[in-house]
Amino acid sequence: MPIKSIFVPFLSKQDASVGFKAAAVIAEKFDAHIAAASMRQRPLSAGVVYFPLGGVYPLGDDDALKRAEEKNVSKLRLQFDDLCDEHGVGINDIARHSDAKGATASWRDLKGRIPEDLARTASSFDLAVAAAPGPDDKKFQWRLVEELLFSSGRPLFLSPKEGVERFPNRIVIAWNGSVEAAAAIAAALPFMKYADMVKILSVHDISKRNTSTTDLAASLRLHGVETSETEIELEKGQDHIDVMVHEVVEANADLVVMGAYSHNRWREAVFGGFTRHMLKTTAAPMLMAR
Numbered sequence: 001m002p003i004k005s006i007f008v009p010f011l012s013k014q015d016a017s018v019g020f021k022a023a024a025v026i027a028e029k030f031d032a033h034i035a036a037a038s039m040r041q042r043p044l045s046a047g048v049v050y051f052p053l054g055g056v057y058p059l060g061d062d063d064a065l066k067r068a069e070e071k072n073v074s075k076l077r078l079q080f081d082d083l084c085d086e087h088g089v090g091i092n093d094i095a096r097h098s099d100a101k102g103a104t105a106s107w108r109d110l111k112g113r114i115p116e117d118l119a120r121t122a123s124s125f126d127l128a129v130a131a132a133p134g135p136d137d138k139k140f141q142w143r144l145v146e147e148l149l150f151s152s153g154r155p156l157f158l159s160p161k162e163g164v165e166r167f168p169n170r171i172v173i174a175w176n177g178s179v180e181a182a183a184a185i186a187a188a189l190p191f192m193k194y195a196d197m198v199k200i201l202s203v204h205d206i207s208k209r210n211t212s213t214t215d216l217a218a219s220l221r222l223h224g225v226e227t228s229e230t231e232i233e234l235e236k237g238q239d240h241i242d243v244m245v246h247e248v249v250e251a252n253a254d255l256v257v258m259g260a261y262s263h264n265r266w267r268e269a270v271f272g273g274f275t276r277h278m279l280k281t282t283a284a285p286m287l288m289a290r
Helices: 013-030 062-086 116-124 139-151 179-192 214-222 240-250 274-281
Strands: 005-009 033-041 104-112 127-131 156-159 170-174 197-205 228-234 255-259 286-289
Touching: 005 013, 005 116, 013 033, 013 062, 013 127, 013 156, 033 062, 033 116, 062 104, 104 116, 116 139, 127 139, 139 156, 170 179, 170 240, 179 214, 179 255, 179 286, 197 214, 197 240, 228 240
Parallel strands: 005 033, 005 127, 033 104, 127 156, 170 197, 170 255, 197 228, 255 286
Antiparallel strands: 156 286
């Protein structure tokens, strides 16, 4: 099933620009609609520093907080208009969208808990797109990505800060036989059908090998997706992430497809392991699901 609706959070200028640019590339390929959404924090949390406004607001001074919100949302709305113009995306209500109109977008000014309610809003759309958090980003950016994966039930396309210039055509699948990886592969099928290269990569300890790339390759072939397969057994002292990143770079991949959180069951430590390290060390966009 092609991608027809894309959710992009608009909370900060830089991340919104990165996310929208990637969404525009995807929307152009699939004649899809982009739903851009800002959110005003509710209930108000005066007295604390909170993203995206920053700053400390006196307890009980809701008016100051609301004025700051209004200013921020107004700037983001103007940015949305400029981005639509820059990327040739027509502004149109999703109810009026059709393939004949190509890529379109609409704006939503929401109220709720950030990031929980923002992520739940994404559940109504085929795909969420956001800027990948970097090692220097604040905790909130990581929480937003976490919530988009945990609370939306939708796949998440993460764009590097450098942005996405073209639709991905060299795809590496990080395959470990997990439920999360299987969900990511299903979500990535629309991308794979346009790809020039799809590589199934399995990296595992010799003593823990429990999956094969052969059946996955055969299954994807039934969908018209031709693949190559690489299985690597780690030698003593080799790091799983280093090997994965090396293979992604060698393949000149412009999209990595992988399941999220397969290496840790506890949500509180969700970005403490493999997924966080891949986000920090891989320059390619990532399509993730769980």
